[in-house]
Amino acid sequence: MGKRVSAGAVLGLMATAMILPVGATAAEKPAEDEATLTLDELVITSTGYGEARATHAGNIAKINAGEIDFAKTQQPAELLNRAAGVGIEQGSGVEHLTAIRSPVLTGGAGAGSFLYLEDGVPMRAAGFGNNNALMEAMTEEAGGIEIVRGPGSALYGSNAEHGLINVLSRAPSDEGDASLTGWAGPHGSRNLDGTASTTVKGANDTSHGVRGSFALNEDDGWRVDSGYGQQKGQLRYDYKAPDTRIRATASAINVNQETAGFITGYESYKNETIAESNANPNAYRDAWAVRSAIRIEHDLGTDTTIALTPYMRTNAMNFLMHFQPGAATEDSGHWSGGLLTSFEKRLSGGHKIIVGFDTEYTQGRLNETQTGPAASGYITGVHYNYDVDALVLAPYIHTVWAVAPATELTAGLRYEYTRYDYKNHAGPTSGLLYAADRVARPNDRVDTFSNPTPKLGLTHIFSDEFIGFANIARAARAPQTTDLYRLQKIPGTATAIDPGTIKSEVLNSLELGTRGKIGSMVYEVATYYMDKDNFAFRDAAGNTITNGKTRHIGIEAEIATPLMWNFDLAASATYARHTYRFNNTAEGIREGNDVDTAPRTLGSVRLGYNFAGDAARIEAEWVHMGEYKTDAANLHDYAGHDLMNLRGEYELTDNLSLFSRLSNVFDTRYADRADYTTFTADRYFPGEGRALYVGATVRY
Numbered sequence: 001m002g003k004r005v006s007a008g009a010v011l012g013l014m015a016t017a018m019i020l021p022v023g024a025t026a027a028e029k030p031a032e033d034e035a036t037l038t039l040d041e042l043v044i045t046s047t048g049y050g051e052a053r054a055t056h057a058g059n060i061a062k063i064n065a066g067e068i069d070f071a072k073t074q075q076p077a078e079l080l081n082r083a084a085g086v087g088i089e090q091g092s093g094v095e096h097l098t099a100i101r102s103p104v105l106t107g108g109a110g111a112g113s114f115l116y117l118e119d120g121v122p123m124r125a126a127g128f129g130n131n132n133a134l135m136e137a138m139t140e141e142a143g144g145i146e147i148v149r150g151p152g153s154a155l156y157g158s159n160a161e162h163g164l165i166n167v168l169s170r171a172p173s174d175e176g177d178a179s180l181t182g183w184a185g186p187h188g189s190r191n192l193d194g195t196a197s198t199t200v201k202g203a204n205d206t207s208h209g210v211r212g213s214f215a216l217n218e219d220d221g222w223r224v225d226s227g228y229g230q231q232k233g234q235l236r237y238d239y240k241a242p243d244t245r246i247r248a249t250a251s252a253i254n255v256n257q258e259t260a261g262f263i264t265g266y267e268s269y270k271n272e273t274i275a276e277s278n279a280n281p282n283a284y285r286d287a288w289a290v291r292s293a294i295r296i297e298h299d300l301g302t303d304t305t306i307a308l309t310p311y312m313r314t315n316a317m318n319f320l321m322h323f324q325p326g327a328a329t330e331d332s333g334h335w336s337g338g339l340l341t342s343f344e345k346r347l348s349g350g351h352k353i354i355v356g357f358d359t360e361y362t363q364g365r366l367n368e369t370q371t372g373p374a375a376s377g378y379i380t381g382v383h384y385n386y387d388v389d390a391l392v393l394a395p396y397i398h399t400v401w402a403v404a405p406a407t408e409l410t411a412g413l414r415y416e417y418t419r420y421d422y423k424n425h426a427g428p429t430s431g432l433l434y435a436a437d438r439v440a441r442p443n444d445r446v447d448t449f450s451n452p453t454p455k456l457g458l459t460h461i462f463s464d465e466f467i468g469f470a471n472i473a474r475a476a477r478a479p480q481t482t483d484l485y486r487l488q489k490i491p492g493t494a495t496a497i498d499p500g501t502i503k504s505e506v507l508n509s510l511e512l513g514t515r516g517k518i519g520s521m522v523y524e525v526a527t528y529y530m531d532k533d534n535f536a537f538r539d540a541a542g543n544t545i546t547n548g549k550t551r552h553i554g555i556e557a558e559i560a561t562p563l564m565w566n567f568d569l570a571a572s573a574t575y576a577r578h579t580y581r582f583n584n585t586a587e588g589i590r591e592g593n594d595v596d597t598a599p600r601t602l603g604s605v606r607l608g609y610n611f612a613g614d615a616a617r618i619e620a621e622w623v624h625m626g627e628y629k630t631d632a633a634n635l636h637d638y639a640g641h642d643l644m645n646l647r648g649e650y651e652l653t654d655n656l657s658l659f660s661r662l663s664n665v666f667d668t669r670y671a672d673r674a675d676y677t678t679f680t681a682d683r684y685f686p687g688e689g690r691a692l693y694v695g696a697t698v699r700y
Contacts, residue, residue: 041064043062043146044120044168045060045166046153047398048120048342054467055459055461057459058153058511059085059148059469059556060147061146061147061149067079068139068140070617070619076088077089080145081623082604082606083147083558084524084526084557084574085526086099087099087100087625089672089685092226092261092283093258094257098114098133100150101163101528101530102163103597105537106538107482107536107537108536109536109537110129110131112158112479114164115152115163117164117165118137118249118251119167119247119293120309121340122159123137123291125313125334125362125390126159126477127364127388127481128480128481129159136287136315138167138213138215141170141193141195142167142169143171144168146165147165150475151507151509154398154413154453157396157416157451158477158478162475170195170197170236171211171236171238172197172209176197177699178197179699179700180192180194181194181697182695183659184694185691187221188218188219188220189219190218193213193215194214195212196211196213197209197210197212205242207238208238209237210238213236214231214233215232215233221258222688222689223275223277223278224260224278225278226259227258233251233252234249234251237249243299246294247295249293249294250291251289253288258283259280259283259319261278261279262680263685264681264683264684266681268684269669276686280327284319284320285320287318287319288316290313294310294311296309303346303347306342307342308339308340309340309341313336314334314335314336316332317333321368325376325377325679326380328378328383331368331369332364336363337361339358340358341356341358350402353397353400354399355395356396357396358394358395358396360391362388362391363390364390366386366481367382368382368384368385368486369383370383377438382427383426383439383441386423386425387423388423388485390419390481394414394416396413397412397413399411407460408458409457409458410456410457410459412454413453416449417448417449417450418448418449419446420447420448422444424441424442424443426441440496441487442485442487449479449504451478452476453473454474455472456471456473457470457472458471464517466516467514468512469512469513471509471510473508474507474508474509475509476506479504487544501546502534504534505535507530507532508531508532509528510528513526520561520562521559522559522560528553528554528555528556530553531550531552531581532550532551535548536548539586539587539589543587545587550580550595551577553576553577554575554577557573557574558570558571558572559572566609566610566614567608569607569608570608573602574603575601577594579592580632584632587633588634594628595629596628596629596675597628597674598628599626600628601624601626602624602625604623604624606621607619607620607621618648620644621644621646625641628674630676641670643664643665643670644666645664645665646661655700656697658696660692660694661692662691663690663691665690667689668689669689670687672686
């Protein structure tokens with residue numbers, strides 16, 4: 001099946017890379033300019049209007065369009081893990097779990113602790129998150145990706161807790177452009193994506209721009225009975241006038257996946273035969289999503305702007321829960337609509353006030369049915385069948401005060417009210433069906449949550465080379481609907497959990513950092529301390545714990561610098577401790593234990609070389625994942641891994657580039673994800689061995 005590439009092929013690619021020039025995306029800017037732009041560029045996620053990154057009140061990482069085009073990653077995790085503090089673990093196919101200043105989180109915590117945005121609009125409704133949300137993002141042809149680690153500003157509410165990822169659509173170009181990229185690799189892996197845009201100038205300094213983008217991904221899977229097909233499309237329209245700007249986007253995705261489940265057995269990922277096997281050949285995931293949003297900005301004067309963003313979205317997913325005893329099938333979906341509002345007033349002296357009111361209404365559903373025999377307390381038949389209507393109302397204020405010529409104080413407050421109206425359609429029950437069952441279905445009920453989240457930040461420019469920032473913030477989120485209504489028993493008892501006892505998760509954060517330049521090197525360093533209460537999660541035995549407390553302390557660093565002889569270097573490093581702040585005898589949790597799946601060290605280093613008149617680039621990338629505990633009792637662990645990747649691109653003409661990518665150069669045996677449960681003991685999603693991909697880009 002072509003799953004392995006010989007060592008000779010590795011040396012051949014390395015030799016070829018030394019004579020290959022890079023495509024236009026890398027050649028557009030010399031390496032020394034890339035470092036300069038990281039401080040001067042605008043970031044959208046700060047306020048929605050575009051602010052200089054240098055004076056952004058807090059950490060922010062940005063992956064620009066040129067880096068996205070050059071990296072040509074198969075999954076978003078490969079790209080996003082370049083940022084400090086980010087550790088996204090890949091599962092089978094498009095499946096993944098996210099960590100940003102956190103352990104890798106699962107269940108409702110994994111779906112609800114991170115906010116995924118498209119041009120500032122959440123891709124999912126609050127309370128209806130998706131652990132695999134990045135599969136719905138148009139990253140292949142994105143105009144950039146911005147990552148905020150830790151709580152977001154007052155502009156962002158539910159799920160902007162451990163961090164947020166804002167995928168920016170690519171704007172139409174003034175002159176018009178078009179490109180088509182295709183590549184292929186082992187085990188039937190192939191990709192075709194493209195984009196085209198045009199802009200028409202109108203009278204009175206107006207313009208109309210349109211861009212269409214698409215991506216088609218197919219992979220037959222390197223493991224038995226696995227693979228996926230994925231289709232994405234996006235259309236963007238921009239209107240610009242002297243006092244008005246309109247951006248309208250429509251995005252659609254579809255995924256059909258044959259899923260390979262966990263392999264079991266201590267360090268079984270080191271055995272190639274076991275790694276390529278699939279104990280869940282019937283597992284699958286079918287999902288689709290459609291979103292649209294229109295942002296309308298209008299200047300009411302030289303110092304006042306109002307922005308309105310109505311949006312709508314709908315999605316559905318059906319998949320086999322191969323990771324759960326009994327392997328039930330889940331069918332879920334929701335449609336929602338909302339309005340984001342923002343009124344910005346720029347005052348004399350450099351002060352600024354932004355006030356707004358966000359609202360969202362959602363209708364969601366979930367059906368979980370087990371057709372196989374009972375297993376580990378999971379019963380045959382319908383587990384859950386319910387609807388939830390949700391309403392979110394959120395006024396906010398975000399202010400920036402120039403308290404001194406080189407000092408800005410940022411203060412904000414958001415208040416978020418969430419109301420869930422739950423209807424049970426699986427029959428009247430109160431508590432468990434049987435004492436041994438894990439299924440607990442609440443009766444019809446209404447639950448409300450109120451979460452104020454204040455923010456306070458300070459930025460001081462000590463010099464052009466040294467900028468300091470500090471933040472105190474609170475983040476909070478109402479429980480995910482699955483936390484409330486897809487319940488299980490209280491650990492060690494036959495009693496069902498009462499949804500009324502589940503509280504909003506609250507995270508308090510303190511951050512100190514600095515960014516600037518040392519010579520030609522651009523850097524950003526941030527330290528943080530966060531305490532989280534009311535953490536709800538499933539323990540290793542599958543029981544639900546609703547009152548967890550955790551602590552998160554870490555330091556993150558990123559640098560980018562040109563070197564001699566057209567070399568350049570970019571690196572990120574993270575050291576963090578994610579620990580429990582409570583005891584739980586049934587699970588073996590002791591205060592001070594590492595939270596499971598929380599590596600203390602993460603890092604990546606990329607050494608690039610531009611040559612042939614900056615028409616050529618090669619890049620070597622080292623990726624590090626540190627050791628971590630795989631269970632909350634800290635009795636089992638994964639040793640971590642280090643991987644090496646190579647990339648090269650050659651611009652044959654202004655219109656044609658060739659490129660290649662060699663992942664896992666040394667054919668390291670590793671696990672994308674390691675876990676431990678009382679049902680299966682050690683289990684893993686094995687990582688793919690050495691793989692060579694080649695392709696071409698045509699530009700018009």
